[in-house]
């Protein structure tokens with residue numbers, strides 16, 4: 001046995017080719033390429049006869065090759081020219097096969113989407129918390145408006161939540177109700193004559209029953225009696241201190257006076273106009 005180098009093998013191959021061409025002068029280059037194309041076509045046809053089988057085979061071969069040549073494959077993937085080529089190839093493939101692309105990503109999201117988001121959130125926990133705090137501190141007044149508006153939008157949901165809270169904290173609710181009742185008993189209940197006068201004067205002034213706090217008409221069952229100076233600040237049950245308002249408006253006013261309430265309302269409007 002004589003071992004040949006690469007160049008020597010090439011030279012020997014070329015010499016053999018020359019000899020073969022001299023012996024077969026009818027064989028041209030065009031014929032040579034035709035034969036090669038034929039063989040390639042045959043190969044393709046055979047591959048497409050059992051696509052699923054052959055794809056499996058080629059995939060297995062690819063994975064085996066990758067396991068055997070890990071470093072080579074890693075270098076190839078990190079090669080920038082290869083990356084460029086791969087990016088362009090991917091773009092062209094995705095433009096041609098949009099349905100396949102969307103189906104693939106949907107499948108991927110169902111399999112790994114939630115876990116991916118979880119991991120990302122855990123990784124960037126501190127940054128997210130800081131951002132949230134900063135945003136809240138910068139827009140404290142606006143955030144309170146957002147909360148109120150969402151509360152009003154989901155009014156029925158909130159009623160159910162309140163009922164749940166009452167059932168869960170029965171004793172606390174009883175204590176609070178007792179305190180409220182005691183405070184009202186000290187003041188004394190409102191006279192029926194004052195009730196009648198309040199409703200009649202309200203209708204005379206506005207035409208229909210309207211809210212003192214938001215100046216919008218009140219539907220049946222939504223009316224409540226409002227203390228202009230709240231009871232906790234020394235307000236009384238006399239006619240001059242009373243008015244008729246929405247239940248929601250009354251709760252929102254809480255323990256602020258009329259001046260504080262209208263000041264707040266004007267501020268909120270200004271903030272909302274800047275935002276929208």
Ligand SMILES: [Zn+2]
Nearest residue numbers: 211214246249
């Ligand atoms: Zn109102």
